[in-house]
Amino acid sequence: xxxxxQPTEMTATEGAIVQINCxxxxxxxxxxxxxxxxxxxxxxxxxxxxxxGLEEKGRFSSFLSRSKGYSYLLLKELQxxxxxxxxxxxxxxxxxxxWGAGTKLIIKP
Amino acid sequence: DADVTQTPxxxxxxxxxRIMLECSQTKGHDRMYWYRQDxxxxxxxxxxxxxxxxxxxxxxxxxxxxxxQAQAKFSLSLESAIPNQTALYxxxxxxxxxxxxxxxxxxxxxxxx
Numbered sequence: 001x002x003x004x005x006q007p008t009e010m011t012a013t014e015g016a017i018v019q020i021n022c023x024x025x026x027x028x029x030x031x032x033x034x035x036x037x038x039x040x041x042x043x044x045x046x047x048x049x050x051x052x053g054l055e056e057k058g059r060f061s062s063f064l065s066r067s068k069g070y071s072y073l074l075l076k077e078l079q080x081x082x083x084x085x086x087x088x089x090x091x092x093x094x095x096x097x098x099w100g101a102g103t104k105l106i107i108k109p
Numbered sequence: 110d111a112d113v114t115q116t117p118x119x120x121x122x123x124x125x126x127r128i129m130l131e132c133s134q135t136k137g138h139d140r141m142y143w144y145r146q147d148x149x150x151x152x153x154x155x156x157x158x159x160x161x162x163x164x165x166x167x168x169x170x171x172x173x174x175x176x177x178q179a180q181a182k183f184s185l186s187l188e189s190a191i192p193n194q195t196a197l198y199x200x201x202x203x204x205x206x207x208x209x210x211x212x213x214x215x216x217x218x219x220x221x222x
Contacts, residue, residue: 004151031208042199042213043152050208087151091209099151 002026004100006088011106012078020073020086020103028093034062034073035087037102043087046073075105083107112136115200115214123222128187130217132200140203141183142211143167143175145196152199158183159205190221 003025012018024032031050035043049055049064049071061074073086085102092098113134122128132141143155144167154167156175164175172194174186187194200214 008149033210035211040197040216042215043211044213045210048208048210089152095209096154097209097211099153101149101151 002090002092002098004088004090004098006086006100006103008101009104009106011108012075014078014080014107014109016078017074017076018078018105020075020088020105022071022073022088022100024069024071024088024090024098024100026090026092026098029066030091030093030095032062032064032071033089033091033097034071035089037085037087039084046086078107080107080109111215113200113202113212113214115198115217117217118215119218121220121222122190124189124191126190126221128190128219130185130198130200130219132183132185132214134181134200134202134212134214136202136204136212137180138202138204138212139180140205141177142201142203143173143183143185144199144201145169145194146199146216147196155185155198187219190219192221195219195221 006022034046037043047062054063059076064071085104087102088100089097116131142157144152158177176184198217201211
């Protein structure tokens with residue numbers, strides 16, 4: 001079966017750096033997405049990786065290793081507004097998105 | 110105004126009632142989706158449509174039906190609502206010419222008593 005694993009919850013301190021991991025087993029691979037979702041709101045797009053390596057976008061970076069079925073989202077200079085759930089999703093060979101359950105990130109002052 | 114609009118945003122109904130959730134978009138995207146989200150679970154796909162004449166079941170389509178009335182409109186119906194359909198429902202769109210990035214509506218919170 002297809003599976004996306006990510007930690008359920010993480011806690012970090014304002015101003016620090018946090019890495020959220022995602023491992024996947026899917027039928028084929030056509031890209032990996034990270035979305036941010038604040039409580040009660042819609043998910044919003046953060047990043048897309050289809051090739052191995054690091055994609056940097058401001059305070060957020062996303063890394064992909066296709067051979068290892070692994071990605072991480074790196075958040076730097078954490079702010080209180082970064083408290084949210086972070087969703088990892090993989091597009092399989094049928095161009096269907098397989099979603100992880102999300103990682104709830106709690107930022108403490 | 111939001112590019113992807115869902116109505117109603119909140120709805121409380123009783124078991125056995127018919128409910129329709131509506132979604133409209135101004136993004137000009139050809140693909141539209143309905144997801145439900147439950148606490149502790151990932152987004153689960155109910156139905157999706159790649160164009161007006163193309164409707165496909167997702168992983169949890171039982172108890173639901175959809176209609177793609179136009180490229181911009183995609184509605185989800187619960188013919189006879191049951192309590193375990195209580196959830197947050199999201200409509201989303203994507204452009205087939207793009208990476209597959211989804212653009213979500215604000216969500217419709219449905220409670221079935």
